Amino acid sequence: MAARKPVRWHIAVFLAPAVAVYTAIMIVPLFGTLLQSLFNTDGQGGRMFVGLRNFATLFGDALWSRQFWNALGNNAWFFVVHMLVQNPIGVALAAILSTPRLRMAAFYRTAIFIPTILSFVIVGFVWKLILSPIWGIAPGMLDMVGLKSLFAPWLGKEEYALTTLALVSVWQFVGIPMMLIYAALLSIPDEVIEAAEMDGITGMSQFWKIKLPLILPSIGIISILTFVGNFNAFDLIYVSQGALAGPDYSTDILGTFLYRTFFGFQLQLGDPYMGSAIAGAMFGIILVGVCLYLFGIQTRLRRYQF
Amino acid sequence: MTKTYRMALLTGTLLAGPALAESTLTIESWRNDDLAIWQETLIPAFEAAHPDIKVVFAPSAPAEYNAALNSKLAAGSAGDLITCRPFDASLELYNQGHLTDLSGLAAMANFSPVAKSAWQTDDGSATFCVPMASVIHGFIYNADAFAELGIEVPKTRDEFFAALDKIKADGTYIPMAMGTNDQWEAATMAYNNIGPNYWKGEEGRLALIKGEQKLTDEGWVAPFRELAKWKDYLGDGFEAQTYPDSQNLFTLGRAAIYPAGSWEISGFNTQAQFKMGAFPPPVAAEGDTCYISDHTDIGIGMNAKSPNPEAAKTFLEWVGSPEFATLYANALPGFFSLNSTPVEMADPLAKEFVSWRQKCQSTIRSTYQILSRGTPNLENETWNASANVIRGSETPEDAAKRLQEGLASWYEPQK
Numbered sequence: 087m088a089a090r091k092p093v094r095w096h097i098a099v100f101l102a103p104a105v106a107v108y109t110a111i112m113i114v115p116l117f118g119t120l121l122q123s124l125f126n127t128d129g130q131g132g133r134m135f136v137g138l139r140n141f142a143t144l145f146g147d148a149l150w151s152r153q154f155w156n157a158l159g160n161n162a163w164f165f166v167v168h169m170l171v172q173n174p175i176g177v178a179l180a181a182i183l184s185t186p187r188l189r190m191a192a193f194y195r196t197a198i199f200i201p202t203i204l205s206f207v208i209v210g211f212v213w214k215l216i217l218s219p220i221w222g223i224a225p226g227m228l229d230m231v232g233l234k235s236l237f238a239p240w241l242g243k244e245e246y247a248l249t250t251l252a253l254v255s256v257w258q259f260v261g262i263p264m265m266l267i268y269a270a271l272l273s274i275p276d277e278v279i280e281a282a283e284m285d286g287i288t289g290m291s292q293f294w295k296i297k298l299p300l301i302l303p304s305i306g307i308i309s310i311l312t313f314v315g316n317f318n319a320f321d322l323i324y325v326s327q328g329a330l331a332g333p334d335y336s337t338d339i340l341g342t343f344l345y346r347t348f349f350g351f352q353l354q355l356g357d358p359y360m361g362s363a364i365a366g367a368m369f370g371i372i373l374v375g376v377c378l379y380l381f382g383i384q385t386r387l388r389r390y391q392f
Numbered sequence: 393m394t395k396t397y398r399m400a401l402l403t404g405t406l407l408a409g410p411a412l413a414e415s416t417l418t419i420e421s422w423r424n425d426d427l428a429i430w431q432e433t434l435i436p437a438f439e440a441a442h443p444d445i446k447v448v449f450a451p452s453a454p455a456e457y458n459a460a461l462n463s464k465l466a467a468g469s470a471g472d473l474i475t476c477r478p479f480d481a482s483l484e485l486y487n488q489g490h491l492t493d494l495s496g497l498a499a500m501a502n503f504s505p506v507a508k509s510a511w512q513t514d515d516g517s518a519t520f521c522v523p524m525a526s527v528i529h530g531f532i533y534n535a536d537a538f539a540e541l542g543i544e545v546p547k548t549r550d551e552f553f554a555a556l557d558k559i560k561a562d563g564t565y566i567p568m569a570m571g572t573n574d575q576w577e578a579a580t581m582a583y584n585n586i587g588p589n590y591w592k593g594e595e596g597r598l599a600l601i602k603g604e605q606k607l608t609d610e611g612w613v614a615p616f617r618e619l620a621k622w623k624d625y626l627g628d629g630f631e632a633q634t635y636p637d638s639q640n641l642f643t644l645g646r647a648a649i650y651p652a653g654s655w656e657i658s659g660f661n662t663q664a665q666f667k668m669g670a671f672p673p674p675v676a677a678e679g680d681t682c683y684i685s686d687h688t689d690i691g692i693g694m695n696a697k698s699p700n701p702e703a704a705k706t707f708l709e710w711v712g713s714p715e716f717a718t719l720y721a722n723a724l725p726g727f728f729s730l731n732s733t734p735v736e737m738a739d740p741l742a743k744e745f746v747s748w749r750q751k752c753q754s755t756i757r758s759t760y761q762i763l764s765r766g767t768p769n770l771e772n773e774t775w776n777a778s779a780n781v782i783r784g785s786e787t788p789e790d791a792a793k794r795l796q797e798g799l800a801s802w803y804e805p806q807k
Binding site for chain 2: 102150214217218219220221239240241242243245328330332333335349350351352353354356373
């Protein structure tokens with residue numbers, strides 16, 4: 087008579103705290119918000135089910151859709167700047183840090199990573215001061231190298247403000263891709279590198295031909311983290327440009343649009359139902375992006391087992 | 393031994409009970425600048441007369457106040473007393489049942505109907521906040537700079553721009569300290585400051601509410617045209633200049649004129665090392681009737697879910713008294729009491745501002761009553777449009793047309 091497999095209670099017990107906390111603070115509010123986006127006020131202080139009408143307003147009413155597409159477009163540009171600037175610089179820094187001959191690597195690593203742990207409020211405030219046309223050090227520094235004419239009140243110009251803020255965000259977060267890639271580079275076994283050297287592949291070509299293919303999965307993960315982070319961004323814009331995301335909504339991203347709608351601003355009263363609809367749209371965008379990556383790219387990346 | 397100790401603890405707890413029974417009132421406010429005045433002047437004066445009531449002033453940042461307050465009220469964690477924004481923001485709180493009807497308060501008799509209008513239902517049947525103060529718009533100038541450059545205080549628009557030209561030509565001072573980064577100054581201290589002279593104060597404002605005038609009419613576009621001319625007189629990089637930047641530029645003596653609200657007075661008095669003066673928005677020709685924005689800005693009401701309604705009402709009666717009016721107006725020069733009893737003020741700059749009430753017609757900001765009820769929100773759109781016009785990225789006509797279209801999209805009388 088074969089003994090029955092004992093029920094493995096300990097698995098459930100160990101999982102329970104994490105599941106409970108995650109459900110309470112993430113899953114329940116998420117579904118609550120999605121559900122709320124299907125309701126609107128009935129005019130008597132209660133709420134009534136309106137189906138997808140909030141979404142129809144958001145995408146169909148010119149007053150709403152113009153703001154939404156503007157925010158989405160700005161958000162896409164915010165993401166593009168991160169992908170084109172933050173991640174390549176992060177990879178490059180990691181490659182430099184992992185060269186054995188570099189002195190004071192630990193110092194550089196820490197110095198570059200520190201902005202990541204600073205509060206958005208500090209980062210936004212400090213950069214606003216640095217770039218201030220009145221008190222800032224940016225005009226003076228440009229003057230020292232004779233490039234004063236290049237200075238503009240970047241945060242106040244429609245054509246530069248968003249890019250400037252995206253670059254500030256890059257400055258703050260470049261440490262994260264750097265650390266992840268650095269860890270991936272360190273995990274490449276010495277045998278592989280030695281074999282490459284035996285075959286005469288050194289220096290730059292060693293990075294391009296040997297190391298880069300091995301860290302591609304990490305770069306993929308960083309891209310998706312950047313995507314999720316950027317489309318949820320809010321703090322930096324709010325701190326430096328306010329909820330109206332000036333000048334002329336040129337720095338308005340989905341997060342600030344959501345905040346303005348959901349909580350209201352100045353004389354504008356909050357509209358939790360339309361706010362939930364925007365939050366639902368943001369969730370959808372991020373979900374689609376992540377799925378495209380997971381099923382379209384991640385599964386095709388070749389992995390190497392050592 | 394342990395038992396005695398426990399008994400002592402228990403007795404201590406029991407004795408502490410009655411001492412805590414006095415009620416504590418918490419005031420929600422956006423005036424974090426006034427913290428010291430409440431703690432050092434106003435609250436001690438009240439607590440001296442009412443030793444059984446403790447008052448705590450708990451302000452939050454102005455830009456976050458409305459959102460934070462709405463969330464707190466919805467969650468039931470808001471304070472007993474709510475500082476009221478004028479018009480619709482507070483009306484909505486009353487309609488949602490968060491504010492109590494205070495019409496029965498004896499102190500309400502101390503206020504004129506105009507003063508109360510900012511915190512009443514549309515039919516005037518219920519008043520839900522005790523009016524505290526209004527603010528007046530105008531221009532504060534550096535009197536030393538004016539004397540140095542030999543400039544007379546401008547009365548007409550031509551004199552105003554002539555003065556700005558002269559300051560600019562001299563080059564020592566930035567002619568005018570204002571930026572467009574925060575946007576609201578462009579609407580509040582620029583458009584609604586100079587505007588009443590064009591749309592004839594209450595006449596234009598009420599006509600707009602009734603639908604007899606449109607934002608594309610000359611009276612409403614002309615102020616934008618004047619704002620478009622301001623661009624040349626603002627400091628370098630004004631596009632990225634914030635509100636505190638402008639305040640500092642002026643109080644450090646680097647700018648000659650500051651488009652102001654009277655709430656700046658107390659801050660400027662402590663910061664500025666030079667003599668200051670003030671003038672109302674210049675009119676088209678000498679002798680024209682002048683109009684000023686004398687905006688009912690701040691009131692105080694009672695949270696309907698307050699656990700201490702009696703104590704809160706006692707406090708509100710005191711806020712409505714002449715005693716409070718005198719204390720408040722003198723502690724905060726620039727916040728002018730709405731109490732019918734005349735208040736004697738000591739500050740010369742505040743006296744100058746309040747003297748305009750005698751020679752000019754008063755009005756309130758055009759966007760505040762009724763017109764900012766819908767989406768798009770006219771007040772927020774006016775911030776954006778005014779900032780755009782000053783930066784030169786939108787023409788006055790386009791800005792006015794956009795505002796009118798937005799208003800007409802939801803406001804029945806404008807359709």
